[in-house]
Amino acid sequence: MKIAILSGGVGGAKLLLGASLAFEGAEITAIVNTGDDFRHLGLHVSPDVDTALYTLSGKANRAQGWGREGESWAFMTAVRSLGGEDWFNLGDGDLALHVLRSARLAGGEPLSAIIADFAQRWGIGPRVLPMSDDTVATIVETDEGVLEFQRYFVARRCDPRALAIRFEGAAAARPAPGTVEAIAAADVILIAPSNPLLSIDPILAVPGLRAALQAAGAPRIAVSPLIGGQAVKGPTAKLMAELGLPVNNQAIADHYAGLIDGLLVDEADARDALPIASHAVPTLMTDDASKAAVARAAVAFASRIDRR
């Protein structure tokens, strides 16, 4: 079985891990948002890709939701002592990904090749592909001005009121090698329960990826990021409300209209009237078992979808 999964950061990585646990022999391809990527202290940081790498290699800090388990912070302490920018935390071990990636990018290697090598070094089963090797930058227009994603998300903790979100460079960005092929060859296509506006939309803003999803023959299932009408984590609900979307699964289904064939919702939202096929299961992913269960439910739901 071939499974393609569009994924943002933490929530997406949980579904990736769940799928890899639930379907051991499957060919799983993660197509990961790079709209959050940015240069910080001269280093290329890829937060969502790295969360996927850490999660799938068993290195993730599960309590924190980002970075490495058992991380140390001598670098940040020294940066602070030198008056360097310290609003974005870079752990000592985490730095290796950023330093090596930056050096290899400067040497002309594409991001996708570098990530593939990292994943192979860490013995990661699923293919982890960035959505594009081209630069796409998620920009949030807010009532406090235009903010780059990490400035909005980390430095300002999503506090400013969002007025619009755009993805600079997306229109000209080419899908990374293997992404379109993975979507076309997939038996099941999943959209992870990541933030639709911040984490999935950048992927869909790459024209070739949107087209590939539209043209795909396999059933396409989104896992809703909402549970009981609330976002599990992060600014999804706040952002939907600010951008005039009702915070419910109808809005999620509308948002993905034409791109999905079904929406997997939480059992707390089983009664939502939706304009699309839906199925309700417990979608909160806490441990390995619940992650695998959600992946299994999404794939089972997909197998019941008739796309003819």
Next chain:
Amino acid sequence: MKIAILSGGVGGAKLLLGASLAFEGAEITAIVNTGDDFRHLGLHVSPDVDTALYTLSGKANRAQGWGREGESWAFMTAVRSLGGEDWFNLGDGDLALHVLRSARLAGGEPLSAIIADFAQRWGIGPRVLPMSDDTVATIVETDEGVLEFQRYFVARRCDPRALAIRFEGAAAARPAPGTVEAIAAADVILIAPSNPLLSIDPILAVPGLRAALQAAGAPRIAVSPLIGGQAVKGPTAKLMAELGLPVNNQAIADHYAGLIDGLLVDEADARDALPIASHAVPTLMTDDASKAAVARAAVAFASRIDRR
């Protein structure tokens, strides 16, 4: 009193610290070798400058001779797990200097301004100046081929037989702002007991610095790196022999001919017949007291030199 000190890494930093302890009110300017500088994993590393910064701010690992006291190594462990180059150790805290310096250099700031800011942040009294803001690269021609300095020094542990040493870029390099002025204004000029061939010669290879030293009105004293006809540390003796120089203070004096007025030697070498004024004291610098004593002896010796 104004003291200008030409310095390499460890031995030089000891004399710098000694001078700062011995002459509290003095204006001390260190002019530090950057021929060892190189780019590693995309980062600009300045080993001798950093040794000066760590030593003068009390952060140096005294036992090891380089890097920071209490350093951790999570970065290197992660680099190794990703197949990155690991022949040159970069500590977690140490990385802050390299990352911040690299980012600021890429932003167009000169090295000297960045180092001045670092020194100020760390409350360092002496001025720490790189010899030049231009790139000068120490290259060692060996019986195993041409090696960049760190490849020779760290990766190959000075094992190949040296045939010649050259300083790429030196002829066109301009002295860093303040260096020529510090030499011209100095009441005493010291050459630290660093490796003459690897650590002091790159400084002297910058035409403006050599000319400034030649034109200086103040007494110029070199502290010999030899004790009892042996180098205290590092490859000085091996290198002198390989390059056809006798390993003695006569050769050191000849090497600095026209650039110094006196050579401070160790008491074990007091009987050496030298073609230049000399004075013998214990020159082994182990603790703060012995470092200050050597600095004091060098300055006192200088005050007895009549340059008319």
